[in-house]
Amino acid sequence: MQANRTRLSGWGRYPVCDCEVYRPEKLSELRSVVTGDGQRLIARGAGRAYGDAALNAENRVVDVERMNRMLGFDADSAVLRCEAGVTIAEILDVFLPRGFFPPVTPGTRYVTLGGSIAADVHGKNHHRDSSLASHVLWFDLMLASGEVKRCSREENADLFWATVGAMGLTGVIIELEIRLRRIASAYLEGEIIRAGNVDEAFAQFEATDSRYDYSVAWIDCLSRRGALGRSVLSVGNFAPLEALPAKLRQAPFRPSPPSRLSVPFDLPGFVLAPASVRAFNAAYYLRHPSAARVITPYEPFFYPLDSIDNWNRIYGKRGFVQYQCVWPLEQSREGLVEVLEAIAKSGRGSFLAVLKKFGAQEGMLSFPMPGYTLALDFPMSGGLPEFLDRLDQMVVKRGGRVYLAKDARLAPETLPAMYPNLGGWRQIKASADPNNRFSSSLSRRLRMEPA
Numbered sequence: 069m070q071a072n073r074t075r076l077s078g079w080g081r082y083p084v085c086d087c088e089v090y091r092p093e094k095l096s097e098l099r100s101v102v103t104g105d106g107q108r109l110i111a112r113g114a115g116r117a118y119g120d121a122a123l124n125a126e127n128r129v130v131d132v133e134r135m136n137r138m139l140g141f142d143a144d145s146a147v148l149r150c151e152a153g154v155t156i157a158e159i160l161d162v163f164l165p166r167g168f169f170p171p172v173t174p175g176t177r178y179v180t181l182g183g184s185i186a187a188d189v190h191g192k193n194h195h196r197d198s199s200l201a202s203h204v205l206w207f208d209l210m211l212a213s214g215e216v217k218r219c220s221r222e223e224n225a226d227l228f229w230a231t232v233g234a235m236g237l238t239g240v241i242i243e244l245e246i247r248l249r250r251i252a253s254a255y256l257e258g259e260i261i262r263a264g265n266v267d268e269a270f271a272q273f274e275a276t277d278s279r280y281d282y283s284v285a286w287i288d289c290l291s292r293r294g295a296l297g298r299s300v301l302s303v304g305n306f307a308p309l310e311a312l313p314a315k316l317r318q319a320p321f322r323p324s325p326p327s328r329l330s331v332p333f334d335l336p337g338f339v340l341a342p343a344s345v346r347a348f349n350a351a352y353y354l355r356h357p358s359a360a361r362v363i364t365p366y367e368p369f370f371y372p373l374d375s376i377d378n379w380n381r382i383y384g385k386r387g388f389v390q391y392q393c394v395w396p397l398e399q400s401r402e403g404l405v406e407v408l409e410a411i412a413k414s415g416r417g418s419f420l421a422v423l424k425k426f427g428a429q430e431g432m433l434s435f436p437m438p439g440y441t442l443a444l445d446f447p448m449s450g451g452l453p454e455f456l457d458r459l460d461q462m463v464v465k466r467g468g469r470v471y472l473a474k475d476a477r478l479a480p481e482t483l484p485a486m487y488p489n490l491g492g493w494r495q496i497k498a499s500a501d502p503n504n505r506f507s508s509s510l511s512r513r514l515r516m517e518p519a
C-alpha cells in the first residue's frame with residue numbers, strides 16, 4: 069500500500085508532526101501494512117484525541133476510518149456488529165430514527181468506535197453505566213503478526229482489558245459488537261441547577277445522582293473565594309413519549325438540528341485574554357438560572373460544541389491542551405478546590421470547564437475511577453507546561469490521574485503513580501506485541517513500552 073507523508077495533529081493542534089499515513093479499506097490492505105517491514109505504527113480513527121495519542125512522528129499512522137461498514141443489527145437484543153471505523157455520528161444517523169442511542173458517548177459524535185474503545189471513553193452517564201467497554205460484547209484485534217484475536221470478557225480476557233483504554237498500543241481493533249440503548253424519544257427531560265460554589269455543586273451531584281442517567285456541570289474556573297467553583301448543572305433522562313408536548317410527540321426522533329456556526333480562521337490572542345474569558349464565564353452563569361423541568365433535544369445536550377465547525381481554532385495557531393484529571397471520591401472536594409484555586413490565581417483559565425461524577429470502572433489503563441473529574445482547556449503559551457506539571461503533582465498526591473486521550477505533555481516519571489496497573493499491562497503488551505511494533509508519539513514520550 070502507498071503511504072502519504074502528512075503533517076498531523078490531534079484535536080488540540082499541539083503537537084504537530086510528520087507521519088507516513090496509510091488508509092486501508094480492506095482487511096488484506098490493513099494486514100499488509102501491519103505485517104509489512106517491521107516499522108513502528110499506530111492506528112488512528114477520527115483524530116479527536118487532543119494530544120499525541122494518534123500521532124507517530126516520523127513513523128506510520130494507519131488511518132482506519134475507511135473500514136467503517138455496518139455488518140448486522142439485531143433489534144431484539146439491540147446488538148450492532150460493525151467495523152471499528154464506524155463513527156458515533158453514523159450510528160446516530162442510522163439508529164436514532166429507530167429508537168436506539170449509543171450506550172456511552174463522548175462530548176463529540178465525530179469519533180470512531182475503534183478510537184473510543186482504545187480510549188475507553190466515558191459519557192455523562194458514567195456514574196450509572198461506566199465506560200464504553202462495559203457495553204462492548206467483543207472486538208477483533210489485529211496483532212503485529214497479522215493474526216486476529218477475538219477479545220471479550222470470556223475469550224482472551226487479559227487482552228480485552230489490556231486493550232480498552234490503552235490507546236492503540238496492543239493492536240488494531242477491526243470489528244466489534246456493541247449493545248445500543250433503547251430510547252423512547254430523542255429528547256432529554258431534566259433540570260438546570262445553578263450552584264453558587266464547589267460545595268453546592270457537589271451537593272447537587274449527590275442529590276440528583278440516583279434520579280438521572282446523565283449529569284454534567286459547567287464550571288466557571290475563574291471565579292474565586294466564596295464563589296469558587298460556581299457552576300451550572302445539567303441533568304436529564306431520555307424523555308418518555310408522554311413527557312413530550314403534543315407537537316414533539318408526532319416525530320419524537322426528529323428534533324430540528326441546531327443551527328451551525330463556524331470559526332473561519334485562527335482567532336487572535338486577545339479573545340482569550342483573562343478579562344474576556346472571565347466576562348464570558350460570568351455571562352454564561354447568569355444566563356442559566358435554575359429550571360425545574362426542561363425538555364432538551366439530544367444534540368445540544370450531548371454535543372454542544374459539534375454545531376461549531378473548527379471550534380479548535382478559537383485557541384489560535386499554537387493550539388491548546390485539554391487538561392482532564394480525576395480524583396478518588398474521598399479526595400475529590402479538596403482536590404478540586406486546590407486545582408481551581410491554582411487556576412484562578414494564575415489567571416490561565418479557559419472558557420467553561422466541565423465537572424462530572426464517575427462510578428465503577430474496569431480496564432487496566434482506563435482513565436475513570438469512582439470520583440469526580442474536571443476537564444478544561446488551556447491555550448498553549450509560555451510557562452504552560454510548568455504550570456500543568458504543578459497541577460499533576462496536586463492530582464497525583466491525592467491518588468488521581470490525568471486522561472491520556474487528552475494528554476500532550478505529561479512527564480514519564482508521573483505516569484506509573486497515576487496508572488498503577490502499568491506494570492501488569494506491560495507484561496500483556498510484551499506477549500501480544502513482543503517487538504513493540506505498536507508505538508506512538510504518546511507512548512514514546514511517556515515511556516509506556518516494556519523495556
Ligand SMILES: Cc1cc2nc3c(=O)[nH]c(=O)nc-3n(C[C@H](O)[C@H](O)[C@H](O)COP(=O)(O)OP(=O)(O)OC[C@H]3O[C@@H](n4cnc5c(N)ncnc54)[C@H](O)[C@@H]3O)c2cc1C
Pocket residue numbers: 079110111112113114115116117118121122132152153173174175176178179180181182183184186187188189190191234235236237239240241242373473474508
Ligand atoms: C469535543 C470533544 C469532546 C470529547 N469529549 C469526551 C468525553 O466526554 N469523554 C471521553 O472519554 N472522551 C472525550 N473526548 C476524547 C475522544 O472521545 C477520544 O479521544 C477518542 O479516542 C477519539 O476517537 P477517535 O476516533 O477520534 O480516535 P483518534 O483520536 O484517532 O485515536 C485515539 C486513540 O485511539 C487509538 N485508535 C484509534 N482507532 C483505533 C483502532 N481501530 N484500533 C486500536 N486503536 C485505535 C489511537 O491509536 C489513539 O491512541 C472528546 C474529544 C473532543 C474533540
